[in-house]
Amino acid sequence: MTARVLNGKELATKIRGELKTKVEELNEKDIFPALAVVIVGNDAASRVYVNAKKRACSEIGILSYEYALDEDTTEQDLIELIHKLNNDHKISGILVQLPLPKHINEDKIINSIDIKKDVDGFHPVNVGKLMIGNPQFLPCTPAGVMELILESGIDISGKECVVVGRSNIVGKPMAILLLSKNGTVTICHSKTENIEEKIKSADILIAAVGKPEFIKGSSIKKGAVVIDVGVNRLEDKKLVGDVEFESASKVASAITPVPGGVGPMTIAMLMKNTVKAAVMQKEGNMS
Numbered sequence: 001m002t003a004r005v006l007n008g009k010e011l012a013t014k015i016r017g018e019l020k021t022k023v024e025e026l027n028e029k030d031i032f033p034a035l036a037v038v039i040v041g042n043d044a045a046s047r048v049y050v051n052a053k054k055r056a057c058s059e060i061g062i063l064s065y066e067y068a069l070d071e072d073t074t075e076q077d078l079i080e081l082i083h084k085l086n087n088d089h090k091i092s093g094i095l096v097q098l099p100l101p102k103h104i105n106e107d108k109i110i111n112s113i114d115i116k117k118d119v120d121g122f123h124p125v126n127v128g129k130l131m132i133g134n135p136q137f138l139p140c141t142p143a144g145v146m147e148l149i150l151e152s153g154i155d156i157s158g159k160e161c162v163v164v165g166r167s168n169i170v171g172k173p174m175a176i177l178l179l180s181k182n183g184t185v186t187i188c189h190s191k192t193e194n195i196e197e198k199i200k201s202a203d204i205l206i207a208a209v210g211k212p213e214f215i216k217g218s219s220i221k222k223g224a225v226v227i228d229v230g231v232n233r234l235e236d237k238k239l240v241g242d243v244e245f246e247s248a249s250k251v252a253s254a255i256t257p258v259p260g261g262v263g264p265m266t267i268a269m270l271m272k273n274t275v276k277a278a279v280m281q282k283e284g285n286m287s
């Protein structure tokens, strides 16, 4: 058996096309979605992601403003910039690319973003809203995974869903979203005992550990749906996920590739959140 490859790139292109049409309609009504992208320091991976996000904005017709700050920018200066962006009516969404340099407290920065402009969905208020089933902005990577699963006609209800990884950005919100669709959810992490057994029990397996090819085909249940959130660059520059694609695709019924799986969906969801933010702000429609 060879798994069906879940093409995130294709679905993301379709979503971006729909958003482009929507932005044209909004422009007619004098609504101009705009994303402020803040990057601090010289992290090479962050630069690649920020460029991809700006490119997506420009394709869709979303305005984007980059704020590239020096590595030694103070926490206070960054908070002041965010306050300025919070109060700038031209700006619909604010994205502060993570990770930040060590001397800056990420939680403080996230807390300083206006919840109505928090298009990453990282602010504790937005995390809380997601938790109680009343989300305002879904965090982009888990939201992208859900769209890919649901658009592929995969049923989550009652299924054993195993999330490997417990980050605030991916693992935890991913588990909540799967639960909201009636999955039976287990979160595994570095301290989990019998992790192999837990992974093997998954009907839907989400790998978000950040370890190249950590999960092999022999660990996966026959017919499982495998979603690979990992993006790991090997020494030879090759990009691989957290799952060993070749062996896993012989066991799984469906699998996402790296690249071309979850990554493009994350960016599409950021664009969707930015458009949503612009509409909400215009309508004064905030709960």
Ligand code: GUN
Binding pocket: 095, 096, 097, 098, 099, 120, 140, 141, 169
């Ligand atoms: N760094 C890695 N993933 C993300 C993301 O989704 N948003 C932001 N702001 N930074 C990230």
